[in-house]
Amino acid sequence: MNRAEIRKRILAENDECADRLRSQFEDVGSLVLDLVSSPGAGKTTLLEETASRLAAELDMGAIVGDIATEMDAERLRHANLPAHQIITGGACHLDARMIEEGMKHCAFLPVDLLFVENVGNLVCPASYALGEDFKVVLLSVTEGEDKPFKYPAIFSKAKVALITKVDLMPQLSFDLERVEEQIRTLSQDVRIIRVSAWTGEGMEEWCQLLRQERMKKKLATGVH
């Protein structure tokens, strides 16, 4: 097998496993989101803030992927979001088998809303289905406005794009309109939300989207 064939086989195996996961999540009516971004775009901070806003309404949990350290899962547990850390060793992304294996250690499942916080990487996570309902891509305003066209796969696939750290806009030359135009070019039906977990800007819109998507999933699966 050459490299392209190996890659194809790996992705096909992953898709099979992701299908199994998707059907498990449907059985229990869990809405599952895969959060993808560069390192440091604010995935963990977003989840901390989301957990505090939705704690009274929804059962939530998180599976967190990192090359090394338990830091993110610890931060989330500290924010009262039950979390399991997957340490990928060398791997630069989560794959479906890691989720399947990791779920055996998640005493908090099933939940209404399961967040998968992927490894900080805008490239490879785009290729791996994890049984999620949809992917959410985060782009921080500090990363520069050329990123969607430079990392088109994830921006084409994500159903929701969060522009994070918008509170820093006054200190930067970041053309929000240009970025949003790029994202819409790559994905016609993407939902873009500008957020700041620090000031709270956009957080209510994001939480409202989570409530609605959870409700849709509940109605679609018949699980209450």
Added chain:
Amino acid sequence: MNRAEIRKRILAENDECADRLRSQFEDVGSLVLDLVSSPGAGKTTLLEETASRLAAELDMGAIVGDIATEMDAERLRHANLPAHQIITGGACHLDARMIEEGMKHCAFLPVDLLFVENVGNLVCPASYALGEDFKVVLLSVTEGEDKPFKYPAIFSKAKVALITKVDLMPQLSFDLERVEEQIRTLSQDVRIIRVSAWTGEGMEEWCQLLRQERMKKKLATGVH
């Protein structure tokens, strides 16, 4: 072959090719640096500013890796730094074969100082030698201070760590000392420089390091 064996073979093939490149670079006395960071940490901006400061003293060029688009090479050429763009397609890192192939299209070679601007990714580029003298890792202050321990491979390997965008420090809660301590834990002889390409802070120290390293290479290889 299982995945671990496949990975081992790929890396061994890469190392062979990197050794060929290293010996080519020695023949012409080029100092070669591999710049690695998250997307948006400021690699291209650093090179633009570096090119303008060292243009009168050194012949320079750049090989730039991206998943998609020629944007970065265009920016560098605009800053009078001759640049060749490698578009990796799906690959989340440059490998030595891409450099070997790319160099055939670099009419500007040989140069005193060749920058390889890797794909924006803190994970996989750490594993691939490209024939470089050393790797330089960039970490922006906007990415949060937990990154070195979360991405230990690249911070262990890099000889130079640039903390970028330090002009944004007043707007952030970023503990510089804590980050630098993590980096020094991972690599005892790393050189850490705090820079801002916008204000110019640290740029002279960085350029001075480049001059010295270039001089060392020249003396070691005997090529003037």
